[in-house]
Amino acid sequence: SQQGEEDPQALSIQEGENATMNCSYKTSINNLQWYRQNSGRGLVHLILIRSNEREKHSGRLRVTLDTSKKSSSLLITASRAADTASYFCATVTSGAQKLVFGQGTRLTINP
Amino acid sequence: NAGVTQTPKFQVLKTGQSMTLQCAQDMNHNSMYWYRQDPGMGLRLIYYSASEGTTDKGEVPNGYNVSRLNKREFSLRLESAAPSQTSVYFCASLPPGSYNEQFFGPGTRLTVL
Numbered sequence: 228s229q230q231g232e233e234d235p236q237a238l239s240i241q242e243g244e245n246a247t248m249n250c251s252y253k254t255s256i257n258n259l260q261w262y263r264q265n266s267g268r269g270l271v272h273l274i275l276i277r278s279n280e281r282e283k284h285s286g287r288l289r290v291t292l293d294t295s296k297k298s299s300s301l302l303i304t305a306s307r308a309a310d311t312a313s314y315f316c317a318t319v320t321s322g323a324q325k326l327v328f329g330q331g332t333r334l335t336i337n338p
Numbered sequence: 339n340a341g342v343t344q345t346p347k348f349q350v351l352k353t354g355q356s357m358t359l360q361c362a363q364d365m366n367h368n369s370m371y372w373y374r375q376d377p378g379m380g381l382r383l384i385y386y387s388a389s390e391g392t393t394d395k396g397e398v399p400n401g402y403n404v405s406r407l408n409k410r411e412f413s414l415r416l417e418s419a420a421p422s423q424t425s426v427y428f429c430a431s432l433p434p435g436s437y438n439e440q441f442f443g444p445g446t447r448l449t450v451l
Contacts, residue, residue, distance in 0.1 A: 257436065257437075258436075258437055260439060267445075268444060268445070269342075269428060269442040269443055269444045269445055270381070270428070270430075270440075270442040271442070272439035272440070272441075275437060275438075275439060277437060315380050315381070317380075317381075324369050324386070324388055324432060325371070325383055325386060325396065326371075326381075326383070326440060327383070327397075328373075328380035328381045328382070329380050330378070330379055330380045331379075331380050
């Protein structure tokens with residue numbers, strides 16, 4: 228069974244708007260990662276947040292982590308058509324070297 | 339650096355046929371992984387190898403075998419393909435350390451008829 232549950236499953240917004248995706252997980256983690264997948268392609272790493280961090284920024288990306296609620300969010304600001312992709316959260320538990328993926332959010336940016 | 343490469347890119351098999359998916363990385367990473375991705379789903383771990391000479395089962399290992407041939411190469415074998423194994427298969431590698439990203443190959447799209 229997959230660790231992460233993502234919400235929403237699909238999101239469609241206008242270019243320039245902000246997009247927020249949420250991820251919930253079940254067990255204690257060492258870190259949580261977000262990946263992007265363009266249609267028919269492999270996954271590309273976006274950002275990693277450690278369990279002792281609450282917020283992290285990378286360019287137009289902002290990730291938050293609430294370990295008490297076992298949840299994370301990914302915010303993409305000022306969206307662009309090129310941001311159209313599926314976004315996955317993945318968790319790593321302490322001592323493990325394995326990623327456990329959520330089902331993903333399919334983001335569509337309309338021009 | 340080529341990163342993580344996978345061959346073939348596409349494959350069609352008949353039920354009962356066997357095949358091996360190849361994966362290689364040139365980043366000197368210790369850990370390597372095989373995932374499958376079904377339509378509308380996230381990736382599920384099939385097998386992984388934390389280091390050369392070791393392999394471990396992931397979430398969905400049934401029907402698959404793996405070989406960590408050397409540090410660079412990690413192959414996935416389907417001995418008797420079934421339609422339920424129709425999927426996209428991704429290989430990934432991980433540098434040493436506790437807080438690192440995995441690097442993914444472009445995937446192999448497999449259809450079993």
